[in-house]
Amino acid sequence: MSTKDADQSLITTDVQTGSRDRTDRTHETVVKARNLDVYYGDEQAISGVSMDIPEHEVTAIIGPSGCGKSTFLRSINRMNDQIDVCRVEGDLSFHGKNVYDEDVDPVALRRKVGQVFQKPNPFPKSIYDNVAYGLRIQGKADEVDLDDAVERALRGAALWDEVKDKLDSSGLDLSGGQQQRLCIARAIAPDPEVILMDEPTSALDPVAASKIEDLIDELVEEYTVIIVTHNMQQAARISDQTAVFLTGGELVEFDETATIFEDPDDDRVEDYITGKFG
Amino acid sequence: MSTDTDTDLFSDVDLSWEHLKNRLFLGVIFAASMFGVVMLALLLFDVATDFYVGLTEYNISLVDFFTRDGSRREELSGFRGAIVASIMLMVLVTILSFFVGVGTAIYLEEYAPDNRITRLIEANLANLAGVPSIVYGLLGLAAFVNGIGMGPILLAGAIALALLVMPIIIVSAQEAIRSVPDGVRNGSYATGATKWQTVRRVVLPAAIPGIMTGTILALARAIGETAPLIMVGAIFINRMPYGPFDRFSAMPTTIYNWANEPSQHFIHLAAVGIVVLLAFLFVMNGVAMYIRHKYETEV
Numbered sequence: 001m002s003t004k005d006a007d008q009s010l011i012t013t014d015v016q017t018g019s020r021d022r023t024d025r026t027h028e029t030v031v032k033a034r035n036l037d038v039y040y041g042d043e044q045a046i047s048g049v050s051m052d053i054p055e056h057e058v059t060a061i062i063g064p065s066g067c068g069k070s071t072f073l074r075s076i077n078r079m080n081d082q083i084d085v086c087r088v089e090g091d092l093s094f095h096g097k098n099v100y101d102e103d104v105d106p107v108a109l110r111r112k113v114g115q116v117f118q119k120p121n122p123f124p125k126s127i128y129d130n131v132a133y134g135l136r137i138q139g140k141a142d143e144v145d146l147d148d149a150v151e152r153a154l155r156g157a158a159l160w161d162e163v164k165d166k167l168d169s170s171g172l173d174l175s176g177g178q179q180q181r182l183c184i185a186r187a188i189a190p191d192p193e194v195i196l197m198d199e200p201t202s203a204l205d206p207v208a209a210s211k212i213e214d215l216i217d218e219l220v221e222e223y224t225v226i227i228v229t230h231n232m233q234q235a236a237r238i239s240d241q242t243a244v245f246l247t248g249g250e251l252v253e254f255d256e257t258a259t260i261f262e263d264p265d266d267d268r269v270e271d272y273i274t275g276k277f278g
Numbered sequence: 279m280s281t282d283t284d285t286d287l288f289s290d291v292d293l294s295w296e297h298l299k300n301r302l303f304l305g306v307i308f309a310a311s312m313f314g315v316v317m318l319a320l321l322l323f324d325v326a327t328d329f330y331v332g333l334t335e336y337n338i339s340l341v342d343f344f345t346r347d348g349s350r351r352e353e354l355s356g357f358r359g360a361i362v363a364s365i366m367l368m369v370l371v372t373i374l375s376f377f378v379g380v381g382t383a384i385y386l387e388e389y390a391p392d393n394r395i396t397r398l399i400e401a402n403l404a405n406l407a408g409v410p411s412i413v414y415g416l417l418g419l420a421a422f423v424n425g426i427g428m429g430p431i432l433l434a435g436a437i438a439l440a441l442l443v444m445p446i447i448i449v450s451a452q453e454a455i456r457s458v459p460d461g462v463r464n465g466s467y468a469t470g471a472t473k474w475q476t477v478r479r480v481v482l483p484a485a486i487p488g489i490m491t492g493t494i495l496a497l498a499r500a501i502g503e504t505a506p507l508i509m510v511g512a513i514f515i516n517r518m519p520y521g522p523f524d525r526f527s528a529m530p531t532t533i534y535n536w537a538n539e540p541s542q543h544f545i546h547l548a549a550v551g552i553v554v555l556l557a558f559l560f561v562m563n564g565v566a567m568y569i570r571h572k573y574e575t576e577v
Contacts, residue, residue, distance in 0.1 A: 079468060084392070111470030121461035124484045134469040137479065186469060 027054035030194060030224050031076055034091040038071050038249070041085040045071040046249035048090070053241070055193070055224045058216060060239035060257065062232055064272070068249030069228045073196050076226065077113040078106040094194075111138055114187035118199040120179035122171035122186070127154075127163050130171045130182055134190035149189060156222075157185035158215050177208025184215065188223065195219060197227040201234065213238050232273060236261050244269045322556075329553045332546030343550055348516035348532065352543040357551055359516040360532040363432060364501055364558070366519060367528055370436035371443065371500050376493055379447030383489075386448075387455040388477050407445035414442040415509025423510050430511025433522040438506040443496040450492020454485040487573035494566040498559050504530040529555045 031053040038046040046068040053059045061069045071080065078099060080086040091098050099109050114134075122130050131150045135141045150167070154160040159181040163174070171182050180200060187195055197216070201209035216225055216238050229235050235242050236257060243254040246268055253260060253269045264270050332338045346356025382403075390396040418438030428434045458481050466476040507528055513535060516527035527535065529551060536548035 077468065079464065082464070082467065107470055107472050110468055114470075115464075115468035117461065117464060117468075119461055121459070121465040123462050123465065123480050133466070133471075133479070137466075137469065137471045137475045183465065186465070190470065 027056050029053065030055040030095060031226070032091075032093045032096070033072075034093075036072070036075065036088070036090040036092050038068070038075055038080065039087045039089075040083070044249060046075070049245075049249070049251040051243055051251060051254045053224070053226060056220060056222075057240040058220050058225045058227060058238055059241040059243065060235035061226065061228045061243045061245060062230065062235045063245035064247060065230065067245040067247050069245045070198050071249070072245070073115075073198055073226060073228050076194070077110050077115055077196060079110075079115065081106055111190060112192050113194045113196060114190070114192035115196040115198065116180070116183050116187050116200045119203050120176055120183050122174070122179050122182050124170065124172055126168050127171050127174070127182060128167040131185045131189050133186060138190050140190060153185040153189035156188050156219070157181045158211065158218075159185055175208070177204050177211060180204060180208070180212060181215065184212070184219075188219070192223065194224045194226065197225065199228055199230060202230065209234075232261075244272065246272065325549060325552050325556070328546055328549030332550050336543050336546045338543075338547060338550055340550075343547075347518050348527065352539075352541050352547065355536075355544070355547055357529070357532065357547075357554060359518045360527055360529045360551070361554065363516065363519045363526040364528040364530075366432060366522065366526075367436050367439060368497055368501060370433065370522060371440045371497060372493070374436060374440035375444045375447055375496070379444050379493075380451050380489055382444075382448045383451035383455055384477060384482075387452050388473070388481065403445050403448055407449060410505075411442055411503050412505040412509060414438050415506030417441065418506060418510045430525055431523050432519050432526040434510045435507050435512055435526065435528070436522065438510055439500040439503060442503065442506060443500045446496040446499065447493050450496070451485070451489045454488025454492065455481060457488060458484045487569050491566045491570045494562050494569070498562040498566070501528075501558055501562070502530055502555065504534050507531045508534070529558070 029052040032051075034050050036046055036049040037044065049072060061072060063069045074080045075088055075092055076094070076099070080088065088100055092100060094109065094113065097104065099106075111134075123133065125133070128150055131153050132141065132146055135144065135146060135149055151160060151164075154163060159178060162178060163182075171179065174182060180203075184195075184200075201212050204212065213234065216227065219225055220240075227235075227239065239257045241254065242257040242260040244252045244260060244264075244266075246252045253264055253266045255264075260269065261273060264273065333340070343356050344361070345358055346354060347359035349355045386396065386400065390399075415438055418434055418441070422428045422434045422437055423430055462480050462484065463476055466480045471479070508531060511525075512527045512531040516532050516535075519526040533548045533551040533555065536544045536551065539545065
């Protein structure tokens with residue numbers, strides 16, 4: 001089919017323009033899932049997912065709406081605990097420790113695994129206070145030079161030059177793309193190990209989105225990034241590894257991004273990527 | 279030919295009756311919404327006339343009015359004790375009801391599980407907000423004035439008023455807390471904050487303008503309440519109350535008292551008192567509106 005060929009070539013080009021080559025390096029597994037099942041009440045959102053997510057790489061999770069990709073992401077830092085009816089079975093370990101063990105405090109876990117949400121959600125506070133928030137609540141504000149830490153986080157989020165003269169103005173006065181980078185600054189300020197991103201660019205315009213994509217490329221030098229996206233081109237551009245979830249919360253294929261987009265094993269993945277369904 | 283089509287294009291559509299209905303309906307609902315405004319204007323006009331007549335024909339001196347306490351003799355009567363009593367009541371009501379009310383709202387919105395007990399509490403609050411104020415007066419009389427033997431003191435009146443406005447404070451604080459978007463709560467949790475840190479540092483600062491507005495409006499209701507104070511025994515020739523354990527008569531009860539006197543002089547004293555009470559109410563409502571307006575653009 002001609003449309004299929006066109007789609008494939010488009011995505012292949014994008015992989016090439018992404019042109020980063022970290023995949024030959026071997027990295028330790030930081031998040032490991034084994035037969036993970038997640039239920040909302042009686043409904044199963046994720047079934048039997050097993051995957052090893054390497055550190056210092058960008059791992060993209062793609063799939064159609066309702067395939068459980070966001071649920072999987074929220075299982076990693078136990079944000080699913082906020083939902084009463086949510087139940088998790090199986091193993092999900094962070095550096096070898098099952099995060100659903102009795103002795104794991106989700107608050108402590110979230111200090112090592114930060115998250116950026118789909119809709120930018122800065123606090124109704126000043127830009128400075130937004131970024132300093134994590135350090136303050138984690139009791140690190142006295143140990144570090146707070147001004148310095150805020151500047152470093154804002155530079156890390158590629159926002160410093162735009163806001164350095166108005167750190168006291170409200171975070172809500174920024175544009176949508178700036179707000180999202182502010183949220184990234186807020187997430188990296190307390191220096192977590194892993195940053196989860198749940199469709200971080202879907203509420204942004206293409207220019208703002210491409211800034212975030214460039215940023216992810218830099219973030220991965222210091223952090224492990226796990227990003228959920230429904231934009232396949234984006235996954236192809238920015239990720240090293242790609243996991244494809246399909247309806248029913250099943251992980252169909254997980255491999256290096258180039259393999260997933262050029263030569264997937266599973267026919268369903270090929271169909272999904274070439275736009276036959278999903 | 280083209281001019282024919284231009285003029286006749288819409289000639290088959292007759293909308294005059296529909297437009298007339300629109301205008302009629304608009305007139306009816308505008309009249310309905312003006313009803314309240316007209317009534318308030320009439321009321322204010324009536325009060326203002328009595329106020330003016332009081333000042334001119336009965337020679338009520340505003341200086342004396344604000345510097346004298348109550349008296350059996352009309353020409354010696356003033357409002358000072360009543361104003362002081364009302365202010366003391368407001369302070370006590372705020373202390374008694376604000377922390378309990380806001381605490382309840384935080385519990386119900388942020389902590390309470392969605393179960394039968396929570397729903398029972400919420401249903402109770404909705405009912406309490408609708409209980410007639412005199413019932414709170416009866417409660418104050420039975421439980422505090424007589425029950426634990428407080429007597430008809432200012433603190434007993436403050437407790438009755440605090441109970442009266444507590445449901446209003448709780449419900450308005452709940453609304454303010456609920457209006458804080460869940461996104462910022464999740465942002466806080468995902469940064470590694472505990473529940474209390476999230477409530478204390480993100481939710482409450484965002485909700486406080488709404489909570490303040492609701493509280494001030496609740497206090498504005500309390501300052502004008504007469505029935506509960508009558509029940510706890512505030513019908514009293516008012517003098518300066520010297521603390522929360524003293525006898526008292528607040529602004530509304532003093533006005534009520536004066537209005538019951540046969541003498542026209544007393545009735546016009548009541549009119550002047552009403553103007554002072556209304557001034558308090560307008561200032562409080564104005565402050566509430568200012569706070570709401572100042573912060574509503576920020577969140």
